[in-house]
Amino acid sequence: MALRQYRIPVFYGMAQNVTENRLNDGESPNACNMDTQGGRLSVAKGYVRESQTALPAPETARRLYGWRRAGERRLLVATASELFVLDETAGEWKRIYSFVATASSAQYDFLPVKIASTEYLLIANGSARMAKWDGVSEAAEAFGSTEGLSDIAVNFVELYYARLFAAGDSANPSRLYYSQAPGDTRTIENWTVATESENVGGGFVEVGTDSDPITGLFALSNQLLIFKRDSLYRLLGDRPGNIRIQPVNGTMQQPVHTACVRVGDVLYFLTSGGMYYFDGQTVQRKADADKVQLLLQHANLADCTAAARGDRLYFAFREGEGEGANDAMLIYDLARGTYMLRRGFSAQGLYAAGGTLYLLDGNGYVCRFEEGETYDGARIDAYWKTPMTDLDSKAVNKRLEELYLRGSGGILLVEAVTESGTVYNERLMPGESERILELGLNGDGRAFQLVFRNVNGSHFMIDGGVELILDMQRRVL
Secondary structure (H helix, E strand, O other): OOEEEEEEOOOOOEOOOOOHHHOOOOOEOEEEOEEOHHHOEEEOOOEEEOOOOOOOOHHHEEEEEEEEEOOEEEEEEEEOOEEEEEEOOOOEEEEEEEOOOOOOOOOOEEEEEEEOOEEEEEEEOOOOOOEEEOOOOOOOEEOOOOOOOOOOOOOEEEEEOOEEEEEOEOOEOOEEEEOOOOEOOEOOOOOOOOOOOHHHOOEEEEOOOOOOOEEEEEEOOOOEEEEEOOOEEEEEOOOHHHOEEEEOOOOOOOOOHHHEEEEOOEEEEEEOOEEEEEOOOOEEEOOOHHHHHHHHHOEEEEEEEEEEEOOEEEEEEEEOOOOOOEEEEEEEEOOOOEEEEEEEEEEEEEEEEOOEEEEEEOOOOEEEEOOOOOEOOEOOOOEEEOOOEOOOOOOEEEEEEEEEEEEEEOEEEEEEEEOOEEEEEEEEOOOOOOOOEEEEOOOEEOOEEEEEEEOOOOOEEEEEEEEEEEEEEEOOO
């Protein structure tokens, strides 16, 4: 008998970039609804309702947005052609605007602005003239005017050096509009040339060709990024007289604009080719992007929506082809460089503010994510699979003997997978930090894998790693 110890000292995240035999013992080729903060392995938190008022016909929702005004917060949902706001006092969703045309999926852009002395929220959907709402009126109103050349149906809006930039005009798909510089009698609702000077006036510029339409605008501290279907440009300068528009070098797959999220002065975005970011000069693919390559091969990112909360990026997407709500979420921890997957709910919209991630679920409720132990009453089914490994000793037979761990919570199900089959072992977690849980295991073969699962939605946490004792014997031919 030759005993060997197999250890998982720290749990990290998912990794699908190399063969499982080469994975770190603390990484998983397949995990769901788990969390590894602090190197511990625990069932992830769920979400709880922020409001008890459900949006009627939640399947029609396109975007969720939270507008944080002075002393209050307004939650809005855009459907294909209408805009609703949650009246928490009355306990109802009130329709405040109807667009004259229907927006397609993954459209809508929201932008808080100031026009003269009044704060507004701009809402653009690419199919009809923009709307603006002051947050207190019973209804929103149309933005701009024919005289100001700003009554155009655009889809993407950004503020850059106090001017409003807009794009997504279906009649002029590569055209970038910009407003007058606010001041005196000028406002961002006027896109005409100013008599005082060209440097305070509005206008437009063509970016590339119409066959490569603009698909998103994002302002950073010193430049405006212009996403196009097949390329990326950046605008430098603070007035029409010194504006320069330059193509950005770098190979990338284009994202939908809702799959882009800013953290500080860095823009991150998810594509079917992995996660990318703009570093201020060019586009870079994350060095660890391949860790979720198998997951993204079967992901539908057409309606992907993103948000950032603390050091975490959240991307809600749809698994598989076809239509429907986003039914999975990829979470990336910027500080630890780890990816984790969540399933078991529908995400009609995401929005983060004030350290809280809000989600519009499939039942139409606005919920706070990363809270509670269920998905608003629906149990969380979680698992973590260790790499299938032969410990680089392919000629040696491994018989699983004993598993040792510490932790707390409910029932833990351990599956031991070997050539001889899968053996299941359920145990109640010890609950006290000084106690060790010992599990006798069965099964033998030249490769093995462990699977940790919760039972009937139970929550558990493994702290201090895992140790497995194996009996290793060279196989006799």
